[in-house]
Amino acid sequence: MKKNNADTIAPASLPGNRGKAIGVEKPKDSLAVLVRLWKYLSRQKLLLSLVLLALVVNTLANLGGSYLLRPIINDYIVPGNLAGLAKMAFLMIGIYLIGAIASIAQSRLTISMAQKTVMQIRKDLFGKMQMLPVRFYDTHQHGDLMSRFTNDIETVSEALNNSVVQLLISSITLMGTLGLMIYISPMLTLVSLIMVPLMLFTASKIIKKSKQFFGANQAALGTANGYVEEMISGQKVVKVFSHEEEAIHHFEKLNGHLGQQSMKAQFYSGLMMPLMFNISTINYALTAIIGAVLAITRGLDIGGLAAFLQYARQFGRPINEISSQFNSLQSALAGAERIFNIMDEEPEPKDSEDAVAIASVSGDVQFEHVDFSYSPDKQILKGISLHAYKGNKIAFVGETGAGKSTVINLLPRFYDIQSGKITIDGISIEKIKRDDLRRNLAIVFQDTHLFTTSVMENIRYGRLDASDEEVVAAAKLAAADSFITMLPQGYDTLLVNDGSNLSQGQKQLINIARAAIADAPILILDEATSSIDTRTEIAIQKGIDQLMKSRTSFVIAHRLSTVRNADEICVIDKGQIVERGRHEQLLAQKGIYYQLHLRQFD
Numbered sequence: 117m118k119k120n121n122a123d124t125i126a127p128a129s130l131p132g133n134r135g136k137a138i139g140v141e142k143p144k145d146s147l148a149v150l151v152r153l154w155k156y157l158s159r160q161k162l163l164l165s166l167v168l169l170a171l172v173v174n175t176l177a178n179l180g181g182s183y184l185l186r187p188i189i190n191d192y193i194v195p196g197n198l199a200g201l202a203k204m205a206f207l208m209i210g211i212y213l214i215g216a217i218a219s220i221a222q223s224r225l226t227i228s229m230a231q232k233t234v235m236q237i238r239k240d241l242f243g244k245m246q247m248l249p250v251r252f253y254d255t256h257q258h259g260d261l262m263s264r265f266t267n268d269i270e271t272v273s274e275a276l277n278n279s280v281v282q283l284l285i286s287s288i289t290l291m292g293t294l295g296l297m298i299y300i301s302p303m304l305t306l307v308s309l310i311m312v313p314l315m316l317f318t319a320s321k322i323i324k325k326s327k328q329f330f331g332a333n334q335a336a337l338g339t340a341n342g343y344v345e346e347m348i349s350g351q352k353v354v355k356v357f358s359h360e361e362e363a364i365h366h367f368e369k370l371n372g373h374l375g376q377q378s379m380k381a382q383f384y385s386g387l388m389m390p391l392m393f394n395i396s397t398i399n400y401a402l403t404a405i406i407g408a409v410l411a412i413t414r415g416l417d418i419g420g421l422a423a424f425l426q427y428a429r430q431f432g433r434p435i436n437e438i439s440s441q442f443n444s445l446q447s448a449l450a451g452a453e454r455i456f457n458i459m460d461e462e463p464e465p466k467d468s469e470d471a472v473a474i475a476s477v478s479g480d481v482q483f484e485h486v487d488f489s490y491s492p493d494k495q496i497l498k499g500i501s502l503h504a505y506k507g508n509k510i511a512f513v514g515e516t517g518a519g520k521s522t523v524i525n526l527l528p529r530f531y532d533i534q535s536g537k538i539t540i541d542g543i544s545i546e547k548i549k550r551d552d553l554r555r556n557l558a559i560v561f562q563d564t565h566l567f568t569t570s571v572m573e574n575i576r577y578g579r580l581d582a583s584d585e586e587v588v589a590a591a592k593l594a595a596a597d598s599f600i601t602m603l604p605q606g607y608d609t610l611l612v613n614d615g616s617n618l619s620q621g622q623k624q625l626i627n628i629a630r631a632a633i634a635d636a637p638i639l640i641l642d643e644a645t646s647s648i649d650t651r652t653e654i655a656i657q658k659g660i661d662q663l664m665k666s667r668t669s670f671v672i673a674h675r676l677s678t679v680r681n682a683d684e685i686c687v688i689d690k691g692q693i694v695e696r697g698r699h700e701q702l703l704a705q706k707g708i709y710y711q712l713h714l715r716q717f718d
């Protein structure tokens with residue numbers, strides 16, 4: 117497994133290459149994404165219905181309250197009916213009050229609906245990520261995957277909290293207003309609609325422009341963020357090569373660019389409101405004048421005119437809202453699409469129908485003519501055959517990149533082979549349930565990993581039901597106990613940042629203890645002691661030998677002293693086993709192993 121190597125950062129003088137441009141991506145299939153989001157929302161049936169109900173009540177109350185102006189003026193103000201007027205005024209206040217309550221309820225309900233939905237999405241995404249094969253992680257940028265969890269979910273959450281509801285309110289208001297306007301006076305409605313094409317045209321022009329700038333803004337933001345992330349993870353390399361000045365200088369450039377793009381984006385999106393406001397004010401004036409003429413010549417009632425003007429004034433607002441929510445909705449859909457794309461990734465294939473459950477294997481491992489490649493264009497392993505009998509110790513040696521780690525990564529089925537066969541106890545590993553297969557393997561990987569928790573829990577990760585005493589015993593076996601007890605809080609010391617408060621060798625010792633406690637019949641050590649000093653190595657070797665006594669083990673080591681007692685040493689060169697045998701046999705052959713040996717012990 118190759119993981120993102122924090123040491124290979126871009127020099128400060130180059131643009132941050134990991135800051136992948138995000139941009140206001142357009143979702144490729146908006147409708148499909150919408151349908152899927154809707155499915156998520158509709159899981160909260162009760163909340164969703166309540167939100168919709170509150171939303172409709174709120175909008176209708178607003179529309180209805182304004183309509184009351186008509187009877188109030190026509191039937192009470194004009195005839196001068198004071199008592200009736202007071203009653204109507206109370207009615208109006210009552211209606212607006214209901215609207216206000218509904219609006220508060222709606223915003224509270226929306227928040228919990230959005231939160232629950234986002235929680236569900238997060239849960240599904242995380243669950244999915246646990247199901248994805250190693251190949252997926254080997255071929256995707258980890259920073260990019262992280263950003264789906266953070267940025268993308270955030271934009272979706274933002275949209276669910278605001279945009280979606282706002283869009284619904286605006287649409288209902290728009291239709292309601294239009295309906296009531298037509299009801300009051302179709303003629304006057306026609307007049308006030310004259311400006312609508314102009315409004316739509318202006319809005320679409322501005323949206324287009326601002327989308328462009330928002331895209332550039334997002335891209336600049338992505339680059340700047342990516343750069344900061346690189347500078348944090350690569351801080352040591354930056355410092356040791358004295359690139360701080362360049363880093364600052366480069367960041368200033370990125371920051372300046374970001375500022376400019378952001379200004380432009382804000383300017384255009386800020387243009388929308390005042391422009392629309394002015395157009396609708398003109399529209400209002402026009403409608404008022406023509407409405408007055410109609411009232412005089414065509415007998416339009418004064419109350420009707422007043423209510424109509426009220427609507428005409430509000431008419432521009434929903435159009436405005438819809439267009440301004442459009443952007444954020446669009447980026448939310450793009451974010452949701454990126455999230456759904458991961459959810460649609462192929463998980464690790466299910467165990468085949470005839471897969472067998474094996475609680476514990478005896479540990480007879482066989483490779484028969486195994487060919488393997490990570491990608492079709494480059495074959496890595498060619499015709500690997502070997503037989504590890506129960507309790508055997510098999511060692512792999514060979515130069516960097518020869519394929520040693522690849523061989524052992526095949527056993528837990530991180531990758532499946534193209535041809536040949538790997539069997540454990542005579543059963544093809546593809547026919548063993550994955551969980552059972554992996555439970556029977558204890559692996560110390562070449563790149564160690566420690567979780568952010570105590571030393572104790574990090575070791576216990578190998579077998580969750582292990583007692584504290586067993587953890588300590590495993591640590592003693594791995595010669596880790598003596599340094600752990602020297603740590604400030606001993607076994608309770610918190611490890612952070614992949615164990616950045618430990619030395620590389622100490623990390624390896626803890627990883628070995630974790631494998632020891634797993635108590636699996638097959639043990640795999642990939643350069644497990646490469647960073648450990650020779651004295652500690654001798655100490656740990658006793659423990660490891662004891663561990664291996666009853667187990668089948670595979671050991672990869674550059675340091676040949678660790679492999680000389682192996683039952684079989686395989687020399688791997690360019691993906692093939694070119695020499696094999698016991699230490700003395702290989703030395704006698706005077707081949708590659710002999711050469712390696714000479715160079716190490718001269």
Ligand SMILES: Nc1ncnc2c1ncn2[C@@H]1O[C@H](COP(=O)(O)OP(=O)(O)OP(=O)(O)O)[C@@H](O)[C@H]1O
Pocket residue numbers: 117118254490491496514515516517518519520521522523562
């Ligand atoms: N996940 C991967 N995807 C594609 N190619 C890979 C991957 N991992 C390793 N390789 C390639 O496979 C080949 C063998 O790599 P492998 O890690 O098995 O070497 P190794 O013998 O363990 O080397 P080292 O001694 O440096 O650990 C290398 O050419 C490497 O570039």
Ligand SMILES: [Mg+2]
Pocket residue numbers: 520521522562642
């Ligand atoms: Mg390796």
